Amino acid sequence: MxxxxxxxxxxxxxxQSDNIVKKYNLYQVSTGDLLRNEVKNKTDVGKVIENxxxxxxxxxxxxxxxxxxxxxxxxNKKNKLIFDGYPRSLTQAENLDVLLNESHQKxxxxxxxxxxxxxxxxxxxxxxxxxxxxDDNLSTILxxxxxxxxxxxxxxxxxxxxxNFYEIDGDQKIDEISTKIEEILSV
Ligand code: AMP
Numbered sequence: 001m002x003x004x005x006x007x008x009x010x011x012x013x014x015x016q017s018d019n020i021v022k023k024y025n026l027y028q029v030s031t032g033d034l035l036r037n038e039v040k041n042k043t044d045v046g047k048v049i050e051n052x053x054x055x056x057x058x059x060x061x062x063x064x065x066x067x068x069x070x071x072x073x074x075x076n077k078k079n080k081l082i083f084d085g086y087p088r089s090l091t092q093a094e095n096l097d098v099l100l101n102e103s104h105q106k107x108x109x110x111x112x113x114x115x116x117x118x119x120x121x122x123x124x125x126x127x128x129x130x131x132x133x134x135d136d137n138l139s140t141i142l143x144x145x146x147x148x149x150x151x152x153x154x155x156x157x158x159x160x161x162x163x164n165f166y167e168i169d170g171d172q173k174i175d176e177i178s179t180k181i182e183e184i185l186s187v
Contacts, residue, residue: 002107005113009141035059039053058151081105
């Protein structure tokens with residue numbers, strides 16, 4: 001099965017996908033991780049996006065779509081993918097459908113983690129202490145939230161019409177969210 005998990009920064013996408021990866025033996029595809037990797041390895045793309053990420057802006061669809069392609073066409077990962085932080089724009093959502101179609105796959109479950117802005121601020125401040133991410137300071141968080149709302153809203157409209165779309169209350173405790181997701185996945 002292939003799963004998409006999306007929601008604002010700090011919604012718990014990473015934590016929930018880690019859990020699903022372990023339980024269902026899937027491969028996590030985090031575009032945030034893929035992008036940070038490019039930055040760390042100082043690749044051409046990495047040099048272009050370093051500034052963009054630290055400001056809380058989005059990398060271009062072209063860059064992200066390119067990174068995601070390699071993973072989708074990897075035969076070892078076929079039908080074992082969980083997308084975390086992708087798609088974040090309508091163009092990316094449409095691109096994902098095209099790539100999955102071309103590789104004879106589909107999305108089986110779409111989870112939207114819906115979280116209040118105040119919860120996000122609290123969680124990201126905590127994560128900054130734990131992970132020390134360059135983009136986890138308050139002004140960047142607020143900027144990332146606004147960027148998210150602007151560009152990801154169309155993704156929500158696009159996915160919420162589908163029958164395999166599930167909205168989850170992301171303000172709940174981690175365990176409660178995991179239980180809810182597992183209940184849906186096991187049906
Ligand atoms: P994340 O780890 O998912 O919170 O992503 C961290 C940052 O990477 C985001 O704030 C964006 O700057 C960038 N990023 C991650 N995924 C995407 C995406 N699908 N499209 C554009 N930018 C992205």
